[in-house]
Amino acid sequence: MSTDDALLNRAKALRLNGLVEHWDEIAGAPWLAPMLQWEEEERARRSLQRRLRDARIGHFKPMADYDWLWPKRLDRAAVEQLMSLSFMNDATNIVFVGPNGVGKSTLAQNIAYQALIAGHSVLFRSASEMLGELAALDSDTALRRRLHHYAAADVLAIDEVGYLSYSNRHADLLFELVSRRYQARSTIVTTNKPFAAWTEVFPNAACIVSLVDRLVHRSEVIAIDGESYRLKEALERAEAQSTQHRSRPASTNEKEYVA
Structure with missing residues (x-):
């Protein structure tokens, strides 16, 4: 040519x-x-x-600033492989499991951002925001349209599953969405609950076993153990402020008061 x-x-x-x-x-x-x-x-x-x-990924810490030494357990090689987006080739799902504050959302946000940069469509939503929005729709047409919106994204990240409990209707909506994406598009989930405890998140929901089955059938599950990184940063900021206050010269009023 x-x-x-x-x-x-x-x-x-x-x-x-x-x-x-x-x-x-x-x-x-x-x-x-x-x-x-x-x-x-x-x-x-x-x-x-x-x-x-x-996408509404929000503000996040880039991987260059991620403290790999802080978690007690995290497969760094697996996470770096996910950043290559190869998981999207066969619609593999990603599930980050771990306690609060260990960086699950940060990792999910970085992967979602990488997918965006590569030209893919991405949606990043908290579980409560997305399920609340879907449950509030009062017409079948609007619900179908919104489910299609979430199902059509190349990457859908559902953040913070497990921090709240949900009704059977919420469980059914999540099952419907996961089923629509099953083996077609990749879904990223962050959760502080092991799958065995998802019955606490969706009490009495009949679809939970099937939901988990579809989610993990073709998935990369990344377990993270460790103390809260947010708490670590908060303590470090408090210590830095305390040190700054101790080293600050006394003002004129303070000197007069001491005198």
């Missing part, structure tokens, strides 16, 4: 119909290739911004 044909195909892909219509008049112009590149880069930038806004 000639350079001119390649440029023409790029113009068609961008749907620059005016340029395509007058291609014979502008083919070979020195400004044509840079202009197409500028248009492609700008559209890619706007697409990323839009997908970032829709």
Whole structure:
């Protein structure tokens, strides 16, 4: 394929119909290739911004700042492999299991962001937000439309399963969503409860065994053990502030009071 044909195909892909219509008049112009590149880069930038806004991943600590030495147990090699997004090739699910504050959400956010950068559609929602939204819909049409919205994303991250308990209707909605994505698209879940304790999260729900079965059938389960990293950071900030206060010179009023 000639350079001119390649440029023409790029113009068609961008749907620059005016340029395509007058291609014979502008083919070979020195400004044509840079202009197409500028248009492609700008559209890619706007697409990323839009997908970032829709994904709602939120603020998170990048993997470069993640303290791998803090958790007592975490398979770093497995997490780094997940960052390559190879799990998406066969719609593998990811489940991060561990106590509060060990970085489950941070890892999920980084993987979701990596998928966004690679051009995939991503949705990141807390379990309470998503299930509450679905349960509040009062028409079958609206519910079907919203379920399709969540089911269609290349990557759906469901954060904080297990921090609240839910009704049977919430359980049925989650089962319906997981079933729609089953073996078709990857789902990321973070939870502070082992699967055996999900009956506490969804008490009396008949679908829990089937839900867990579909979720873990083709999945990478990453267990994290350790103390809360958030608590560690809070204690470090408190200690730093205390040290700063002790080293601060006394003000004039303080000196007069001591005198």
